[in-house]
Amino acid sequence: MILLDTNILIEVLKGNKSIIEKLLPGTQYGISVVCSMELIYGARDKAEVKKIEDALSQLQCYHITSSISKTALELMRKYSKSHGLGIPDALIAATAIIEELPLLTLNIKDFRYIDDLSLCD
Numbered sequence: 001m002i003l004l005d006t007n008i009l010i011e012v013l014k015g016n017k018s019i020i021e022k023l024l025p026g027t028q029y030g031i032s033v034v035c036s037m038e039l040i041y042g043a044r045d046k047a048e049v050k051k052i053e054d055a056l057s058q059l060q061c062y063h064i065t066s067s068i069s070k071t072a073l074e075l076m077r078k079y080s081k082s083h084g085l086g087i088p089d090a091l092i093a094a095t096a097i098i099e100e101l102p103l104l105t106l107n108i109k110d111f112r113y114i115d116d117l118s119l120c121d
Helices: 006-013 017-022 033-042 046-056 066-083 087-099
Strands: 002-004 029-032 060-062
Touching: 002 006, 002 087, 006 017, 006 033, 006 046, 029 033, 029 087, 033 046, 033 060, 033 087, 066 087
Parallel strands: 002 029, 029 060
Antiparallel strands: none
16 A cells, blocks of 8 residues: 555546556555545545546545544654744645554655655655
8 A cells, every 4th residue: 555645636637647657557545534625625526526536536535533643743843943844734644653554655755764654655
């Protein structure tokens, strides 16, 4: 299982072939519920929300647990001031850490400094 960052999902929904080709057939992919929230927030209308929800229904969704929220809070303490880590990225990173999943993102720079987080190339 590989956890997908929101930016990967945006590119997939836009039909970006180079990103879609990176997704390996037979590999299972998951998302943080935070990604769902970000995509729905950015949707233009209810039709796009429906399209997003249909696409996301194919993925394992990891909800925020007590462990994830505690880890995200620790990441915020450690990296929000020094690296500008925001709440959504902290929650996504914490999900990957707690669930022991590698994270696939287009923004390696936003996550590379986080200890215990495995990033996909």
